[in-house]
Amino acid sequence: MTVIEVHNLRKAYGDTVAVRDVSFSVERGEIFGILGPNGAGKTTTVECIAGLRTPDGGTIGVLGRPPHDTALRSLVGVQLQESRLPDKLSGREALELFSSFYPEPADWQALARDLDVPLATRYAKMSGGQKQRLSIALALVGNPEIAVLDELTTGLDPQARRDTWGLIEAVRDRGVTILLVTHFMEEAERLCDRLAVIDHGAVVALDTPAGLIAETSTEQKIRFRPSAEVDLALLEARPEVHHARRHGSQIEVTGSGNLLHAVTSVLAVNQIIANDLRIEQASLDDAFVRLTGRSHSGE
Amino acid sequence: MSVFAKLTLTELRLFLREPMSAFFVLIFPTLLVVILGCVPAFREPQESLDGRRVIDLYVGIAVVLTLAMVAIQIAPAVLATYRERGVLRRFATTPVSPLKLLGAQLVMNLLAAAAATALVLAVGRIVFDVPLAAQFAGFVVAFLLGAAGVLAIGLVVAALVPTGKAGNSVGTLLFFPLMFFAGLWTPREVMPEALRNVADFTPLGAAERALNDAMTGHWPNAVSATVLVGYVAVFGFLAVRWFRWS
Structure with a gap:
């Protein structure tokens, strides 16, 4: 069953075309990766899917709804690149607050344990990795059907990165579909069931990681x-x-x-x-x- | 607890964790009243003030000071920081609209200003025998109109500045002239007439005059009330037009 469908997506900022022509579909339960060099249009694509930006052209369907449909806000968990929290907010307060936003939240204490989020530490005092893990926890705290994770493990050390991969696989095993934006090859190869490679705002290849390797070499x-x-x-x-x-x-x-x-x-x-x-x-x-x-x- | 109450409580906690902001909003206006009240001449009735004392005037000015602190100094910086750091965008991906966060921030500011005002009035009454507003309902109306007027201006600043730091700087730049017209350095009663005519049309000048009316037993005068409603309407409209979430 298809949970995300993107057809001929196009988005420009002024004269700069960020996304020229992107199409793909994501099936329920898979980890779908969007891979591409910096400035390829990855983030713009997921921001359109998350309902944060209005596309200039093409269509997007998320769980059969248009992306700005407010019903999706509790069904789709989003971890944004470059989104921070107030300095003096503690991990506990952030998780407790965000879990109260959702009709059927996950157990935030268990989530904090699995992700090793420091509960008593205030945001400004957290390390890059701790902030990142809190951000992932906030994307998952609403028990979403789809999790959109942008640059999931940027800023994490290699051990934390591997731990996070394990967690993402565990989340997928619970039936959550994951849309993952990354520029780490190892991460894409290890985690993704299928990948769309985006370059200059267009999909240049779409296959399994093994398929992409076999095709090109x-x-x-x-x-x-x-x-x-x-x-x-x-x-x-x-x-x-x-x-x-x-x-x-x-x-x-x-x-x-x-x-x-x-x-x-x-x-x-x-x-x-x-x-x-x-x-x-x-x-x-x-x-x-x-x-x-x-x-x-x-x- | 509703989500809005939770958000407001969180905002209140964050506000109290900034010692400088908390001090200048909650304590400083009262401190000003105490310091001025320690000057013996300011406790003497003055003929030029229709038999009132300088300290009587400064209680009302200190109340306006709390409003200026929260609406001009704090709210724009906090909201611009939220936008700059992507907090508002983060909320836009959840079932809770970032409008609720904005509302919670405004309500928190109003609560902080109300608490600071209560402290100013209590210390003025208990220590310096400044009578409480004879027209209490009028005082509440003047307070709310004044708060709405300056908060609307604060929202426009928050909408226009690119960063929290810029919000802080613009807030400080606006703060001094606005407080000047509110009579922080020269109370309205002793301003030259030309200056007074200007002051009456500034947001904090109008708020101070309206509060003073209530303190002396009257309803806020029509000019001040109209001026304040005008600021709410014009700046409220501009804030809605210009506010960006990211």
Whole structure:
């Protein structure tokens, strides 16, 4: 069942077109990612979905309603990028206050425990990670059917980031659909069931993370340090091997098909052992660079 | 407890956690009355004041001071900060409209001003024998009209300034001339006539005059009441037109 449908969304600020043409749909219970370089139009897209901005063109349906429908405010939890709280408000006060806004709120104390939100600390005294976790807790405190999370783990340390991923998966397991905006490849690869890659205000690819990687990259790469001199021509004689190169003491072989078997059998015949053998698989990062023609400027 | 009451209570807590703001709203006006009351000459009836004492006048001026503090100094800075930090946008994604937050902030300011006013009147009455407003209903009307007028101006400032800091600066810039016309430095009764004619058409000058009417047993005069209603209407309209949520 489709819970979010976006068709030909368009939004401009003056002469600047932030979103040119974005279409996708999100199914119930999935974690759907929006990935893209800075300024690609990710945040504008989710702000239109959250009813905070009025699109200039296209249509959006959230749970079958237009995004500005007030009934959605208690069904959709939103964590906004760059949204802060009053300095002197404590974690407890914020959670208690926001939980009172909703008809069927979650247990905010349990949420604070799961997310490790400091209850007695005032907002101004919280670390970046604590503020971020409080912000996520506030998005979930209303027991939403859909959670929209913009730059979920920006500002968190690696451990906190992994903890948060675990929490997001737990939230999804409770049946909440999650729309996740991110520029962390690792996060998208680990969490998202499907991804829309947005660049220059348009969707350039839409697939599962594995699908995106497979689509954009067919080449494999193997590196190793041989125990004795290898004749590169012997390696390149195999049809699976496209190139074999020497980098100092290392050899790098690129190719396709059953490349590993081809390389190891050549080495075995010549009684050479491959030390420190590494197979480099294409990552979402590589796929992203190919799709958008630039390396992402994250971290 | 209703959501609005909860929001108002939260705003009140946040207000009390800013020691400077809390001091200037709740304590400073009373402190001013106490300091002026310590000057013996200000406790003597003056012929030029129709037999009233300087301290009698300053109780009304101190009440206007509380209104100016909350409406011009505090509310614009707080609301602009809320917009600057995305607090209003955050509310817009919940079932509670940011209008409620704005309303709670205004009600909190009104409550703080009312508490400060009660303290000024009590200290004036108990320590310096300043009579309570003879026309009490008139006093309440003048207080509410004055509060509405300056809060509408504060909302326009909040709508126009880009940041909380700018709100604070603009508030301070407005505060001194407005309080000048309210008679903080020269009470209306001893102002030159030309100045008095200007003062009567300023929001705090009109509020002070209306309060003074009530203190001396009359209903607020028609000019002051009309001026205040005018400020509420014009600035209220502009605030609604110009206010931005993000």
